[in-house]
Amino acid sequence: xxxxxxxxxxxxxxxxxxxxxxxxxxxxxxxxxxxxxxxxxxxxxxxxxxxxxxxxxxxxxxxxxxxxxxxxxxxxxxxxxxxxxxxxxxxxxxxxxxxxxxxxxxxxxxxxxxxxxxxxxxxxxxxxxxxxxxxxxxxxxxxxxxxxxxxxxxxxxxxxxxxxxxxxxxxxxxxxxxxxxxxxxxxxxxxxxxxxxxxxxxxxxxxxxxxxxxxxxxxxxxxxxxxxxxxxxxxxxxxxxxxxxxxxxxxxxxxxxxxxxxxxxxxxxxxxxxxxxxxxxxxxxxxxxxxxxxxxxxxxxxxxxxxxxxxxxxxxxxxxxxxxxxxxxxxxxxxxxxxxxxxxxxxxxxxxxxxxxxxxxxxxxxxxxxxxxxxxxxxxxxxxxxxxxxxxxxxxxxxxxxxxxxxxxxxxxxxxxxxxxxxxxxxxxxxxxxxxxxxxxxxxxxxxxxxxxxxxxx
Ligand code: AMP
Numbered sequence: 001x002x003x004x005x006x007x008x009x010x011x012x013x014x015x016x017x018x019x020x021x022x023x024x025x026x027x028x029x030x031x032x033x034x035x036x037x038x039x040x041x042x043x044x045x046x047x048x049x050x051x052x053x054x055x056x057x058x059x060x061x062x063x064x065x066x067x068x069x070x071x072x073x074x075x076x077x078x079x080x081x082x083x084x085x086x087x088x089x090x091x092x093x094x095x096x097x098x099x100x101x102x103x104x105x106x107x108x109x110x111x112x113x114x115x116x117x118x119x120x121x122x123x124x125x126x127x128x129x130x131x132x133x134x135x136x137x138x139x140x141x142x143x144x145x146x147x148x149x150x151x152x153x154x155x156x157x158x159x160x161x162x163x164x165x166x167x168x169x170x171x172x173x174x175x176x177x178x179x180x181x182x183x184x185x186x187x188x189x190x191x192x193x194x195x196x197x198x199x200x201x202x203x204x205x206x207x208x209x210x211x212x213x214x215x216x217x218x219x220x221x222x223x224x225x226x227x228x229x230x231x232x233x234x235x236x237x238x239x240x241x242x243x244x245x246x247x248x249x250x251x252x253x254x255x256x257x258x259x260x261x262x263x264x265x266x267x268x269x270x271x272x273x274x275x276x277x278x279x280x281x282x283x284x285x286x287x288x289x290x291x292x293x294x295x296x297x298x299x300x301x302x303x304x305x306x307x308x309x310x311x312x313x314x315x316x317x318x319x320x321x322x323x324x325x326x327x328x329x330x331x332x333x334x335x336x337x338x339x340x341x342x343x344x345x346x347x348x349x350x351x352x353x354x355x356x357x358x359x360x361x362x363x364x365x366x367x368x369x370x371x372x373x374x375x376x377x378x379x380x381x382x383x384x385x386x387x388x389x390x391x392x393x394x395x396x397x398x399x400x401x402x403x404x405x406x407x408x409x410x411x412x413x414x415x416x417x418x419x420x421x422x423x424x425x426x427x428x429x430x431x432x433x434x435x436x437x438x439x440x441x442x443x444x445x446x447x448x449x450x451x452x453x454x455x456x457x458x
Contacts, residue, residue: 003032010039015063018098028053031060033206039064041180043203045196049186049329050155052208055091058152058182063096065149065180066125071103072147076175077128078168080158081305082108082279083286088154089128102126109133110279112424117142131159131167138174145175151199156185156192158305165195172199187325216335220344220369221355230318230346231262232374237344238268238296239375243313244382245289248298249330251319259318260298268379273299273307283423284388288458291419291430293386301326307333317345320354324361384418384430387440391453392423401448402429411442428458 003026006019019025027035030048037044038061048054062075077092079085089106096102105119107129116133120142127134127143137143151172153159159168181200185192196203224230234248248263250256253274260272271285271294286307288294299307301321312334321327327345334341347355359366391397399420406429407414416439418430431439436457443455 003027003029009035011060011064012099014098015060015095018095022094024056028056029208030054030206031057033208034058035060037204037206038180038182043181043200044183045188045200045203045205046182046184047186047188047205047207048184049332054184055088055154056095058154058184059088059092059095061180061182062092062126062150062152063099063102066096066099066102068099068101068125070147071123071125073124073127073143073145074147075126075150075152076134076145076148076171077126077152077154078131078134078159078171079128079154080130080161080164080302082106082110082130083307084155084305085128085130089126092126092128104128107133107137110282131164131171135167135171138171143174148175148179151175151179151181153181153183153185153195155305156183156195157187157189158302160191160195161302165191168195186329187323189323217331217341217343218335219331219364219366220342221366222344222346222371223349223368224346225348227258231259233346233371234259234263234316234318235266235268236371236374237314237316238263239377239379240372241314241342242377242380244295244380245292245312246296246314246316247304247307247312247330247333248296248316248318249304249321250298250300251321253300255319256298256300256303263296263298266379268296269294269382270296270298273297273303275300275302277303280426283421283426284428284458287421287428288386291384291386291421291428293382293384293430293458295380295382301330304330304333313341315341315343317343320345320347320351320358324354324358327358328362383433385433385436386458387429387431387436387443387455388458389427389429389443389453389455390425391448392425392427394424395453396449397422397427397453402427402443405446405448406431406439406442408442408446411446412439 030052034044034046034057046054066074085106085108089104093104103124104126105124107116109130109132224233256272256274260270263270273285289297315331315334331343355366406412406417412435416432416435421428
C-alpha cells in the first residue's frame with residue numbers, strides 16, 4: 001500500500017507548498033503513522049531509525065506548534081550528539097524556510113560558550129542541542145522554558161546509553177507540565193519505557209519496521225574463543241576483502257583501543273573513536289574517515305552514532321552487541337543504495353545464545369563460517385591524505401578558496417582534490433596522497449581571502 005500524500009494532513013499551506021518544492025510528496029511510513037497524532041497534539045513515541053524520515057515527522061510537529069510572532073523558546077529538541085543536532089537543526093530550517101523569521105539555535109557541548117551565550121541573548125524559537133550543554137545554560141538562567149510547547153527527545157536510547165539520564169531529568173524539571181512531548185528511539189528497552197512513563201502524557205506508540213533491505217548484506221559469523229584468534233581473524237578478513245571504508249565495532253573503550261593498536265601495528269590505516277575524545281579529535285577522526293584518508297574506523301556503538309557515513313563496504317563486529325537490534329543497526333551501515341555489503345561477526349562459545357537471538361530477530365538461519373587462510377596481500381592503502389588548514393568559516397574561508405589555492409598555477413589537478421570539511425576555525429581537505437606535499441606547499445605559500453594560513457598534513 002502506498003503512503004498518503006502530505007496534503008491529507010492539516011498542515012499550514014506554506015509548510016505544504018514547501019514540502020512540495022523539497023520533493024517530499026508522499027509520507028514515509030513513520031510520518032504516515034505519527035504525523036496525524038502529532039498534529040492532534042498527542043504525545044507520541046516513535047520507534048524508527050535514521051533514514052525513516054523521523055526528523056521531518058517531529059520537525060513538522062514543532063513547526064505547526066510555533067507562533068512565530070511570539071519570540072520565545074517554544075520547542076526544545078534534545079539529541080545525543082552534535083552531529084545529529086546539526087542535522088536536525090538543518091532539517092527543521094529547511095522544512096520551515098517558507099515561514100519568515102524562524103530562529104533555530106543549536107547548543108551543543110564541545111563548542112565554545114561565548115557565541116552560544118550571545119545567540120541566546122538574541123533569542124530563539126527552537127533550540128536543538130545536547131543535554132549537558134542545554135542544562136548548563138538552563139542552570140545559569142540563560143534559557144527560559146516557561147513558554148515551551150513542544151519537547152522532543154531524539155534517539156532517546158542513545159542519550160540514555162551515553163549517561164544523559166540525570167541531565168534529561170533536570171532539563172525536564174525546568175519545562176512546563178503542559179506541553180507536547182515526542183520521543184523517538186531506534187530501540188525500546190525498559191529504560192526508555194520508564195522515561196516515557198515519567199515524562200509523557202498518555203503517549204501513542206508508533207512503530208515502523210526497518211526499511212533497510214538486509215538482503216544486500218552478506219553476513220558471516222566466526223566462532224573465535226580467544227582475543228588473539230580475533231586479532232588474526234580481523235587481519236585475515238581485512239586482507240581478504242580489502243574494504244575502502246569499514247567500521248570495526250567493539251563494546252568497550254578498552255577493546256577499541258586494543259583493536260586499533262593491534263591493526264596499526266599490523267600496518268593498517270586505522271583510527272579509533274570513543275566517548276572520551278575531545279570534540280576536535282572527534283571531528284578530525286570523522287573527517288579523515290569520511291574523506292577516505294583512513295579506511296578503518298574502530299568504534300563503540302555510542303561513538304559511532306551520528307557518524308555520517310553509512311555506505312560502508314564492510315562492518316566487523318569484533319564483539320557481538322548486547323542485543324540483536326543493535327546488531328541490525330551496526331550491519332545496516334553497509335550494503336546501502338543497492339551496493340553489496342558484508343558484515344563479519346565474531347562470537348565465542350559462550351555467546352552462542354546471542355547468535356541464536358540474532359537468527360531469531362532477523363528471521364535468518366545463521367551458519368558459522370570457517371576462516372579463510374591469511375592472504376599474503378598487503379593491507380589496503382588509502383589513496384587520500386588530509387591537510388588541516390588553520391582557518392575556517394570565521395575567517396570566511398570557503399571550499400572554493402581552498403580549491404582555488406590548490407589548483408592555481410603550478411598546483412595540483414582538480415580531480416586530485418577530495419572532500420572538504422569546514423569548521424569555525426579550521427578546514428580539512430583531502431588530496432591524493434602522491435601530491436600531498438605539493439598541495440601543502442600551495443596552501444602554505446599561497447593566499448586565500450588575501451592572507452596566508454598555516455596548514456599541515458595530518
Ligand atoms: P531522517 O530519518 O529524518 O534522518 O530522514 C532521512 C532523509 O529522508 C532525510 O534526508 C530527509 O530529508 C528525507 N525525507 C524525509 N521525509 C521525506 C519524505 N516524505 N519524502 C522524501 N524524503 C524525505
